[in-house]
Each structure stands twice: as C-alpha cells, then as structure tokens.
Amino acid sequence: MASATLGARAGVRVKSRTEIPRWVWALPPVAVLGLVFLYPLALVVQQSVTPDTGGTSLQPYADVFASSAFREALGTTVWLAVGATVGCLVLGFALALVIAFVPFPGGKAVAKFIDVFLSFPSFLITLALLFVYGSVGMANGLWTDVTGAATGPFQFLATPWGVLLAEITYFTPFVMRPLLAAFSQIETAQLEVASSLGARPARIVRQVILPEALPALAAGGSLVLVMCLNEFGIVLFTGAKGVTTLPMLVYGKAILESDYPGACVVAVVNVLISVGLYGVYKVVSRRARA
Amino acid sequence: MADGIRFEKVSVAYGGNTVLDSLDLTVESGEVMALLGPSGSGKTTALRAVAGFVRPASGRVLIGDRDVTDLPPHRRGIGMVVQQYALFPHLRVEDNVAFGLKAQKVAKNEIPGRVTEALEMTGMASYAKRYPRELSGGQQQRVAIARALAIRPGVLLLDEPLSALDAQLRSGMLAELARLHRELPDVSILYVTHDQVEALTLADRIAVMDKARLQDVGTPQELYRRPRTEFTASFVGNANLLPVQVGSGSVSFAGAELKVPTGDVSSGVSATLCVRPHLVGLGDGPNALTGSVAEVQWRGSTHRLYVDVDGHRLKADLRELRTPPALGDEVTVHFAPEDAVLLSAGVSADG
Numbered sequence: 001m002a003s004a005t006l007g008a009r010a011g012v013r014v015k016s017r018t019e020i021p022r023w024v025w026a027l028p029p030v031a032v033l034g035l036v037f038l039y040p041l042a043l044v045v046q047q048s049v050t051p052d053t054g055g056t057s058l059q060p061y062a063d064v065f066a067s068s069a070f071r072e073a074l075g076t077t078v079w080l081a082v083g084a085t086v087g088c089l090v091l092g093f094a095l096a097l098v099i100a101f102v103p104f105p106g107g108k109a110v111a112k113f114i115d116v117f118l119s120f121p122s123f124l125i126t127l128a129l130l131f132v133y134g135s136v137g138m139a140n141g142l143w144t145d146v147t148g149a150a151t152g153p154f155q156f157l158a159t160p161w162g163v164l165l166a167e168i169t170y171f172t173p174f175v176m177r178p179l180l181a182a183f184s185q186i187e188t189a190q191l192e193v194a195s196s197l198g199a200r201p202a203r204i205v206r207q208v209i210l211p212e213a214l215p216a217l218a219a220g221g222s223l224v225l226v227m228c229l230n231e232f233g234i235v236l237f238t239g240a241k242g243v244t245t246l247p248m249l250v251y252g253k254a255i256l257e258s259d260y261p262g263a264c265v266v267a268v269v270n271v272l273i274s275v276g277l278y279g280v281y282k283v284v285s286r287r288a289r290a
Numbered sequence: 291m292a293d294g295i296r297f298e299k300v301s302v303a304y305g306g307n308t309v310l311d312s313l314d315l316t317v318e319s320g321e322v323m324a325l326l327g328p329s330g331s332g333k334t335t336a337l338r339a340v341a342g343f344v345r346p347a348s349g350r351v352l353i354g355d356r357d358v359t360d361l362p363p364h365r366r367g368i369g370m371v372v373q374q375y376a377l378f379p380h381l382r383v384e385d386n387v388a389f390g391l392k393a394q395k396v397a398k399n400e401i402p403g404r405v406t407e408a409l410e411m412t413g414m415a416s417y418a419k420r421y422p423r424e425l426s427g428g429q430q431q432r433v434a435i436a437r438a439l440a441i442r443p444g445v446l447l448l449d450e451p452l453s454a455l456d457a458q459l460r461s462g463m464l465a466e467l468a469r470l471h472r473e474l475p476d477v478s479i480l481y482v483t484h485d486q487v488e489a490l491t492l493a494d495r496i497a498v499m500d501k502a503r504l505q506d507v508g509t510p511q512e513l514y515r516r517p518r519t520e521f522t523a524s525f526v527g528n529a530n531l532l533p534v535q536v537g538s539g540s541v542s543f544a545g546a547e548l549k550v551p552t553g554d555v556s557s558g559v560s561a562t563l564c565v566r567p568h569l570v571g572l573g574d575g576p577n578a579l580t581g582s583v584a585e586v587q588w589r590g591s592t593h594r595l596y597v598d599v600d601g602h603r604l605k606a607d608l609r610e611l612r613t614p615p616a617l618g619d620e621v622t623v624h625f626a627p628e629d630a631v632l633l634s635a636g637v638s639a640d641g
Contacts, residue, residue: 190377192372193376193438194378196368197389197394197437198364198441199364200364212379
C-alpha cells in the first residue's frame with residue numbers, strides 16, 4: 001500500500017517535471033528582483049532623463065554636472081569614503097593583529113563582540129559620538145564645568161572630520177571580520193620559522209602576515225568603500241551642515257527642492273560609481289588569486 | 291660556527307602541568323642528537339625551548355657558551371625545519387630561502403649566491419622560480435631545509451621533518467639528511483622523532499624521552515644492544531621482555547634455566563630479560579624454550595612467530611620459512627646467552 005502511494009507520488013513528480021520546463025523556476029526570483037529592484041532602478045534612470053519641462057533629454061545631467069554643489073558633493077563623498085576606507089584598513093589591521101596573535105584574557109570575547117558590532121545600525125555609533133563629543137556632549141560639558149567657558153573645545157563632530165571619525169568607528173569591524181578569518185588560516189609554524197630565521201615581529205607582520213591577508217584586506221576594504229560612498233545615516237546624524245555627500249544631495253534635491261530629475265541624476269551617478277568600484281574589485285581580486 | 295646545545299635542568303610547565311621535567315642533556319658541537327619518544331613525552335617541548343618558543347619555568351638553555359634562555363627566537367641564530375614545511379606560500383622558492391638572509395641583514399650582493407648554494411645542497415636549484423604550491427611534499431621539505439641552512443646556523447632543529455612524507459620518500463630523505471650532515475660536519479642537529487628507524491639511522495646519539503623525562507641516552511648501538519630500561523628496550527627496536535628470577539650466572543624463566551650474563555645483579559631478585567626477536571632461532575639450541583605457536587605472520591623476507599611459553603608470548607623474527615609451523619604446533623626456540631640483556635635498571639626500581 002505504502003509503496004503504491006510512493007510510486008504514485010513519484011509518477012506525479014516525473015509527470016510534473018516533464019510538463020514544466022526548468023527555466024520556469026527562474027521566473028519567481030527574476031520577478032521579485034525586477035519588481036523590487038530593477039523596475040525602481042529603471043524608473044530612476046527614466047526620471048533622470050525626463051526634465052520638468054517635459055520630453056526626454058540629457059538636460060538634467062548637463063544641469064547637475066554643471067552645478068558646483070554636485071561637484072563639491074562628489075569630491076566630499078569620494079575623499080570621505082577613501083579616507084574612511086584607509087582609516088578602517090589601518091585600524092582594522094592593527095586591531096585584528098592584536099586580537100589574533102597577542103594572547104590576552106578576553107580575546108575571544110572581543111572577537112565575538114566584533115560580530116555583534118556588525119549588526120548595530122550606523123546611526124547608533126554616531127549617536128554615541130554625539131553623546132561624547134557633541135557640542136553639549138560629555139567631553140564639552142566637562143570642559144565648560146571645569147573652565148567656566150561658554151563652549152567646549154570639541155567642535156569637530158559637525159565637520160567632515162566628525163563624519164570621518166564616525167565612519168571609521170562604525171566600519172572598522174567590517175574590515176576586521178574577514179581579516180580575523182584570514183589570520184586564523186595562517187600556520188603558527190610559519191611565524192615561528194620566520195622568527196627562528198631572524199625576523200623581528202615587524203618584519204613577520206610585513207612579509208608573512210600582510211601578504212597572506214591581502215585578499216581579506218581587499219575584500220573588507222572594497223566593501224567599506226562602497227558602503228561609505230552610500231552612507232546616509234552617519235552624515236545626517238552628525239548634523240554636519242557643511243558636509244554634503246551624494247546621498248545627502250539626493251535627499252536634498254528630492255525632498256527639500258522637489259527636483260526629482262536632479263535627484264535621480266545624482267542617484268544614477270552614485271549607483272554607477274558603486275557598480276564600477278565593485279567591477280574593479282572583482283577584476284583585482286581575480287588577478288590577485290591567479 | 292661550531293655550537294653545541296646544553297640543557298641544564300630545564301623544566302617547562304603549562305598551567306601547572308609539567309611537560310618537561312628537569313632535562314639535563316648536552317648535544318656536542320657537530321653531533322646529531324635524536325630526541326626519541328612517544329607523543330606527549332616532552333621531546334618537542336625540549337626542541338621548542340631551544341628555539342625560544344617556550345620559556346622554561348626553571349633551568350638554562352645554552353647554545354655554545356651563550357645562555358639563550360631569555361633571548362627571543364630571532365636572536366638565537368637557529369635553523370629550523372618542521373613537519374608541515376611552513377614555507378611562505380606567497381614567496382617563490384628562492385625568496386623563501388632568501389628570507390632568513392634578508393632578516394639577518396646579509397649584504398645584498400651576497401644573497402643570490404648563498405640562496406643558490408643552499409638550493410644546490412638540497413638539489414632544488416632548478417626550482418628556484420617556483421611557488422611552494424607547485425612542489426610535491428618532498429620537494430617542499432627540501433626547500434624548507436635549504437631555507438634553514440642558508441643562514442648557516444650553528445644549530446639545526448628538525449621537528450619530525452619526515453613525518454608528512456610517504457615511506458619511500460622518507461628513506462630517500464633520510465639518506466639526504468645524512469649526506470647533508472657529512473657536508474656540514476660543524477652543524478649540531480637536534481632531531482625530534484617518534485620513529486626509531488629515523489633515530490637509529492641518523493643519530494650519533496639518541497635521547498629517549500617518556501613522560502616528560504629523559505629516560506636514557508646513548509649511541510644507537512648502546513641503546514639497541516645494551517638497553518638499560520624496559521622502555522628503552524621496547525621503544526628502540528623491538529624486544530621480548532621476559533620476567534625472570536636471577537640466579538648465579540643464570541636466570542629462571544617459566545621453569546627453565548637460562549644461561550645469560552647476570553653481571554652485578556645479585557641473585558634472588560626478579561628482573562626483566564630482553565631478547566631481540568631477530569636473535570631468536572627456531573629449533574633446539576642453547577637456552578631452548580618450548581611453547582605453542584599462537585600466530586604466524588608472513589612479512590615477505592621474514593616470518594614472525596608468536597610462541598606462547600608458559601603464558602608468556604615470545605616474538606621470533608625468522609628468515610622466511612619454507613614450511614612455517616601451523617597454529618597450535620609445539621615448537622622449540624632458542625637464543626644465544628650473549629644475545630640476552632638483563633635489565634637491572636628495572637630491578638632496582640622494583641625493589
């Protein structure tokens with residue numbers, strides 16, 4: 001009885017397999033992807049070539065590219081992203097080295113905390129920095145209490161440096177995660193042999209550990225670079241008025257100025273930069289592996 | 291550089307657990323000393339204490355006349371080869387070999403010559419431009435040896451260097467290592483292994499380790515022919531260890547009187563008699579023992595017979611027999627008096 005049922009089920013399955021071609025199974029994911037991602041993206045691109053005066057033209061692009069606000073935002077975005085990435089790589093490498101190779105009590109707990117940190121929202125870090133270094137934060141409060149001055153000395157949070165600090169603080173764990181994984185793959189015997197051959201710790205880091213960590217550095221670095229280029233929450237929460245990045249510009253044009261074509265142009269540029277960087281990363285990482 | 295190694299009462303402990311207990315051992319300059327023992331015997335710890343990767347809880351380690359106990363590894367000037375090769379994967383063979391020379395700030399124009407010299411010594415000169423992943427295990431180990439020799443160390447530490455290789459490669463590499471040592475007679479070598487064949491083949495002297503302690507030290511011949519303890523007898527080569535009662539000029543075993551040199555062991559005590567299986571003969575002869583065949587193993591060139599004599603199992607390695615006895619057959623085996631060793635060290639320990 002049971003076997004008969006099984007046989008019947010198997011028969012149905014064979015039948016259904018012959019009736020529905022395999023490509024049909026690709027439809028649901030493509031449909032979801034198209035609906036929630038590709039279609040809106042297409043709308044953004046379409047809007048970017050549809051000026052308010054009607055018709056289809058590249059006039060919005062010409063307008064945006066000609067504006068100094070855009071060029072400034074582009075510059076700010078790129079240098080903040082590059083600066084934050086470099087900062088994250090240096091800080092992340094140093095911290096990961098200590099966690100991986102210098103035995104200290106609680107080292108494992110710290111490594112676990114890195115994982116938890118990755119799940120924090122980015123504005124939380126900014127908020128924390130505001131509490132500490134904000135114009136009415138703890139550091140300035142302490143200063144004004146002690147000296148009686150009207151304002152404290154820590155006013156950098158609303159400047160690009162504040163954004164840089166917040167981004168480095170928030171994104172460093174994104175570099176450390178792949179680095180710690182890479183470090184755990186390095187044989188202790190290699191480090192020991194290197195030191196017995198006369199290499200001091202600095203040389204071992206430079207010539208043994210760093211080369212083996214390069215793919216992880218590239219992966220973490222490019223991830224952070226793309227995320228920094230698109231970062232919105234941190235810039236908004238520091239309240240840095242003078243710091244306009246591309247995402248801030250999109251926000252400003254779309255919500256505050258109702259200049260939708262302009263906003264879409266900036267968005268398209270932002271997407272192109274991200275995709276372009278991703279492409280460069282893929283090429284570089286493939287070459288590094290070959 | 292002609293440096294020996296000296297351990298002076300070196301003890302190492304991890305969290306209250308003593309892994310090396312008061313080791314006293316001297317490796318003469320230019321000598322090959324094998325540290326032989328089962329895993330956990332402390333032999334690798336002893337090597338790591340010389341390299342500087344573990345710090346002794348007490349005692350001193352000397353290289354030549356230098357007390358290196360508190361020196362960091364990079365200042366000890368030691369060549370080291372480990373079981374898993376530990377080549378730097380991103381460096382070509384030649385750069386792997388040059389690593390130590392650069393670290394020791396050897397003059398730039400001198401480096402290529404010394405790299406070639408080291409690679410030629412191990413027969414790897416034609417692989418200089420390859421990456422480690424393009425080499426077989428045996429080739430990688432040759433590169434690792436070249437890398438260690440390039441810095442012209444006075445002391446070479448080999449930590450189970452052949453354990454990752456298959457049997458055939460291993461015997462080839464053993465011959466290579468012996469040749470290298472003939473070419474570099476001044477280099478002192480500390481060779482950690484659990485393989486008695488490697489130790490017997492290569493070492494000038496063997497230090498037998500067990501349970502964190504040095505059990506015995508001597509030339510391979512001494513340890514093999516005249517072991518002092520049961521552990522040495524069974525770990526260096528194969529051994530029949532028979533419980534005997536010592537008489538005058540003879541011992542009694544399973545009711546039989548065996549003529550063996552008793553030396554200065556006083557009569558009346560119980561002791562252990564060591565007889566190597568390949569020195570046991572089949573048939574009647576001096577010191578004959580009769581028992582039943584419990585197991586016959588054919589090993590190609592030899593037969594191994596296990597013979598039960600009064601409840602004690604005796605091993606005999608015999609040249610291949612035309613007609614081996616069947617299981618359960620009654621056979622007589624014998625051995626020459628001079629081929630038996632009475633282990634007195636065990637006796638005094640027992641009482």
